[in-house]
Amino acid sequence: MKCPYCGVVDTRVLDSRATQDSSAIRRRRQCISCSNRFTTMEKLEEEPVVVIKRDGRKELFDATKILRGLLLAGQKRDIPLTTWQEVIDSLEQELRSNGVREISSDQIGALVLKRLRDIDEVAYVRFASVFRQFPDVETFKAELEDMLKEKKLT
Numbered sequence: 229m230k231c232p233y234c235g236v237v238d239t240r241v242l243d244s245r246a247t248q249d250s251s252a253i254r255r256r257r258q259c260i261s262c263s264n265r266f267t268t269m270e271k272l273e274e275e276p277v278v279v280i281k282r283d284g285r286k287e288l289f290d291a292t293k294i295l296r297g298l299l300l301a302g303q304k305r306d307i308p309l310t311t312w313q314e315v316i317d318s319l320e321q322e323l324r325s326n327g328v329r330e331i332s333s334d335q336i337g338a339l340v341l342k343r344l345r346d347i348d349e350v351a352y353v354r355f356a357s358v359f360r361q362f363p364d365v366e367t368f369k370a371e372l373e374d375m376l377k378e379k380k381l382t
């Protein structure tokens with residue numbers, strides 16, 4: 229592994245440990261030449277997921293894009309970043325376990341919304357409206373009423 233500081237290829241591993249969910253191995257390395265330390269991650273190479281946008285354009289699935297949307301939807305709602313990370317993790321896991329290689333941006337939005345619903349109503353509504361997940365206002369209203377009804381029952 230090439231040292232990011234001096235470019236020498238000889239480094240030694242000081243420490244190896246699995247990440248919390250055991251999906252990757254983190255290695256602490258030290259450059260033999262300049263003694264600087266750095267970290268590398270070893271993880272399974274994942275097959276890319278292609279997202280088909282409404283206008284038909286295709287792009288690679290990008291978790292940071294979803295995170296940006298979630299942060300926007302959750303503004304001033306005091307929702308910890310880890311919650312959003314979990315949303316994205318579980319979304320990626322669902323795509324992976326279903327072997328999804330191509331998915332529309334609308335479907336992604338729906339999968340995110342499904343999770344948001346249980347987390348925060350305001351963020352849910354914001355995400356739904358910003359990303360226009362509903363074909364028309366009536367459908368949106370019906371969905372909201374549904375949600376409120378369920379809330380009252382619990």
Ligand SMILES: [Zn+2]
Nearest residue numbers: 231234259262
């Ligand atoms: Zn070095």
